[in-house]
Amino acid sequence: MSISSRHSSHSRPCHESSPCACSCAAAQAVNTPRRRLIQIAAASLAAPLGLSATEAWSKPSDGDRLVMEEIEGAPAPLRLTDIRPGKPVLAFPFDASSKSVRDGSRLNKVVLMRFNESELDAETRARSAGGVLAFSAICTHQGCDLKTWSSKAQLLVCFCHSSKFNLREAGKVAAGPAYRPLPMLPLKLDGEQLVIAGGFTAPPGGQLA
Numbered sequence: 001m002s003i004s005s006r007h008s009s010h011s012r013p014c015h016e017s018s019p020c021a022c023s024c025a026a027a028q029a030v031n032t033p034r035r036r037l038i039q040i041a042a043a044s045l046a047a048p049l050g051l052s053a054t055e056a057w058s059k060p061s062d063g064d065r066l067v068m069e070e071i072e073g074a075p076a077p078l079r080l081t082d083i084r085p086g087k088p089v090l091a092f093p094f095d096a097s098s099k100s101v102r103d104g105s106r107l108n109k110v111v112l113m114r115f116n117e118s119e120l121d122a123e124t125r126a127r128s129a130g131g132v133l134a135f136s137a138i139c140t141h142q143g144c145d146l147k148t149w150s151s152k153a154q155l156l157v158c159f160c161h162s163s164k165f166n167l168r169e170a171g172k173v174a175a176g177p178a179y180r181p182l183p184m185l186p187l188k189l190d191g192e193q194l195v196i197a198g199g200f201t202a203p204p205g206g207q208l209a
């Protein structure tokens with residue numbers, strides 16, 4: 001997908017070179033610092049907004065750590081205490097053996113949130129680590145990035161068309177137009193470090209038209 005492609009809320013092509021307030025994939029590519037731009041632009045070409053289950057990329061794997069999306073210097077695996085309640089953190093899987101970030105596709109991006117474990121339903125709690133949950137950060141409607149937490153509604157909100165997801169209940173849709181729950185990435189702890197305990201519960205990405 002070209003970074004100059006149209007967004008449904010724009011009447012003309014945008015994002016060709018300047019930052020934009022909207023959060024569609026094209027804007028993400030332009031608004032992202034240069035360090036990440038090359039990787040994400042390439043990923044967007046390889047993995048457009050629809051489901052991409054048949055495309056090859058280095059997917060999250062059991063035992064991977066997580067590192068923040070924006071890295072200064074060497075990637076540092078995230079710890080339980082790095083995730084504060086009410087503050088979403090965007091992250092990518094990190095292969096500790098090869099010391100490489102699995103950011104070859106934006107479909108690997110996850111949003112981390114921390115809750116009191118007693119607030120989670122049984123299915124969700126089973127995939128949490130100390131109350132920290134990992135969900136695909138790609139909206140299941142049309143693939144916009146998800147990073148907005150509504151503290152009032154206690155839901156994750158998509159900036160593009162206002163779908164809302166209930167993270168305490170396994171990412172189920174609280175309001176459309178999305179109809180697919182957010183895929184989860186199961187977590188576990190190794191000491192204080194957050195560790196991926198398996199693959200996504202469903203293919204990440206937006207729905208096909």
Ligand code: FES
Pocket residue numbers: 139140141142143144158159160161162163176177178
């Ligand atoms: S992309 Fe449409 S609601 Fe998220």
